Amino acid sequence: xxxxxxxxxxxxxxxxxxxxxxxxxxxxxxxxxxxxxxxxxxxxxxxxxxxxxxxxxxxxxxxxxxxxxxxxxxxxxxxxxxxxxxxxxxxxxxxxxxxxxxxxxxxxxxxxxxxxxxxxxxxxxxxxxxxxxxxxxxxxxxxxxxxxxxxxxxxxxxxxxxxxxxxxxxxxxxxxxxxxxxxxxxxxxxxxxxxxxxxxxxxxxxxxxxxxxxxxxxxxxxxxxxxxxxxxxxxxxxxxxxxxxxxxxxxxxxxxxxxxxxxxxxxxxxxxxxxxxxxxxxxx
Numbered sequence: 001x002x003x004x005x006x007x008x009x010x011x012x013x014x015x016x017x018x019x020x021x022x023x024x025x026x027x028x029x030x031x032x033x034x035x036x037x038x039x040x041x042x043x044x045x046x047x048x049x050x051x052x053x054x055x056x057x058x059x060x061x062x063x064x065x066x067x068x069x070x071x072x073x074x075x076x077x078x079x080x081x082x083x084x085x086x087x088x089x090x091x092x093x094x095x096x097x098x099x100x101x102x103x104x105x106x107x108x109x110x111x112x113x114x115x116x117x118x119x120x121x122x123x124x125x126x127x128x129x130x131x132x133x134x135x136x137x138x139x140x141x142x143x144x145x146x147x148x149x150x151x152x153x154x155x156x157x158x159x160x161x162x163x164x165x166x167x168x169x170x171x172x173x174x175x176x177x178x179x180x181x182x183x184x185x186x187x188x189x190x191x192x193x194x195x196x197x198x199x200x201x202x203x204x205x206x207x208x209x210x211x212x213x214x215x216x217x218x219x220x221x222x223x224x225x226x227x228x229x230x231x232x233x234x235x236x237x238x239x240x241x242x243x244x245x246x247x248x249x250x251x252x253x254x255x256x257x258x259x260x261x262x263x264x265x266x267x268x269x270x271x272x273x274x275x276x277x278x279x280x281x282x283x284x
Contacts, residue, residue, distance in 0.1 A: 019088065019089045020089075022085055022088075022089045023089040023090070025037050026082065026085055026086060026089065027086070027089070027090075041082070044075065044078060044079075047075075048071075048072075048075040048079075051068055051071050051072060051075070052072070054068070055068040055072075072112060073112065076109050076112040076113070079105070079108045079109045080109045082105070083105045083106065083108075083109060086102075086105065150245065150248045151245070153244075153248050154241055154244035154245045154247075154248050155241065155244075157244045157247070157248070158240045158241055158243075158244045161240045162237060162240060162241075165236055165237055165240070169204070169233060172200070172204065172229070173197050173200040173201050173204060174193075174197055174200075176196070176200040176204075176222065176226055177193055177194075177195075177196030177197030177198070177199065177200040178193050178196060178197075179196075179222060180196040180199060180200065180214060180219060180222065180223075181193050181195070181196040183214070183216060183218055183219045183222070184196075184214050184215065184216060184219045187215070188212065188213070188214055188215045188216075188219070189211070189212030189213070190212065195212070199212050199213075200226060203223060203226045203227060203230065204226055204227075204229065204230040204233065205230060205234070206227065206230045206231065206234070
């Protein structure tokens with residue numbers, strides 16, 4: 001049996017046999033059964049999140065509230081069964097339960113059960129929060145994004161550059177916000193330096209709420225400079241991550257050459273050509 005690298009340390013024991021079969025279905029993504037399970041699970045997650053979102057619409061909730069609650073319990077039971085099967089089929093259940101995806105799986109079902117413990121009218125606000133938390137089921141989709149590991153590696157590799165970039169932006173907004181507080185004052189809505197920093201952030205990111213704005217010529221000139229600067233700053237993190245993504249793609253590509261069609265740039269663990277299917281020549 002070929003095990004998924006993501007859960008390689010949680011391999012199920014060899015017996016009883018049913019555990020290995022269930023493990024293959026719910027954890028592996030390169031088998032017909034595993035692919036079918038993934039598709040069904042993704043569809044269920046999307047529909048369950050859609051139900052929670054639609055249930056927040058007052059007019060629809062009033063008309064179809066009972067239907068939404070029934071659907072929510074059906075989804076909760078399905079996700080609970082999936083979570084229990086994952087715990088039963090891994091060798092180290094505690095390790096999976098404490099992992100990112102294990103915690104997400106638990107959060108996908110926990111709010112519905114907790115709402116049963118808070119039936120009083122004084123807890124209606126808490127119950128509403130628990131219902132909204134069900135939206136986080138969408139996080140379960142993260143494990144099915146094939147390039148998530150590459151993106152994560154690119155973000156990790158560029159972390160120092162991004163930190164320096166964020167520190168630079170923070171310095172700019174503090175300086176500009178302080179200057180606007182001195183130039184404009186409370187008459188224009190800049191009642192404090194934090195208020196000026198807020199305006200600088202909104203302006204630099206080109207959001208432009210317009211709740212406060214400079215009224216003096218020099219303040220407007222400074223605002224124009226910040227707006228122009230914002231267009232250039234937005235492109236910086238994009239370029240940083242893009243370069244790292246390209247570097248990660250080069251690292252994961254296989255140097256193997258196809259003797260039949262001569263193509264390269266295969267996946268790192270590829271043993272057969274993705275174009276013609278011939279066996280690759282892997283260099284030593």
